[in-house]
């Protein structure tokens with residue numbers, strides 16, 4: 754977490770707790786990690802819709818979307834990937850103060866990225882969701898056509914092909930999208946989130 758000397762935080766009259774009471778649920782961050790094509794975006798947006806239909810405040814931060822705006826200036830170098838995650842985690846902290854259930858759909862391939870996000874958000878509000886899917890199945894899906902390009906060497910540093918993916922050691926939830934249907938995965942994540950923010 755970055756704090757600045759000589760800049761004092763202004764405390765408003767409406768607290769996080771006030772907002773959580775109004776929403777009738779707590780705020781938290783659910784950080785989805787997994788290979789490209791594993792299903793992070795599809796599941797997160799599916800759950801978002803279901804939470805919205807329950808009148809809950811939920812929002813998905815999606816890797817591709819933020820790279821158009823907030824992180825549009827960043828490359829895929831190790832330093833830029835770190836900065837990408839740092840910015841998202843800091844935005845999540847603000848959204849948590851706003852009482853929102855945040856779902857973050859980023860490959861976040863290395864343990865150090867996920868650890869940094871956890872530290873910025875704070876242990877108590879952070880849950881890691883491992884969207885597990887074999888590289889073989891992700892490659893078959895090849896949603897974006899990038900695996901093919903990576904195999905041909907036309908995209909460098911592609912996670913799973915020419916850049917590492919570190920399997921999370923201790924995730925809070927695992928969904929296996931090469932073994933269960935989309936509906937099952939969405940239902941399991943929804944149930945997990947409801948247990949953390951409403952019970």
Ligand SMILES: Nc1ncnc2c1ncn2[C@@H]1O[C@H](COP(=O)(O)OP(=O)(O)OP(=O)(O)O)[C@@H](O)[C@H]1O
Nearest residue numbers: 788789790791792793794795896930933934935938
């Ligand atoms: N159980 C499942 N859960 C999620 N997605 C599934 C499941 N079974 C099949 N799919 C399919 O897998 C694909 C997952 O693509 P998606 O864009 O969500 O991946 P992603 O992890 O967000 O990838 P990227 O990191 O490139 O953004 C979709 O076409 C989805 O319909």
Ligand SMILES: [Mg+2]
Nearest residue numbers: 793794816858
């Ligand atoms: Mg995605």
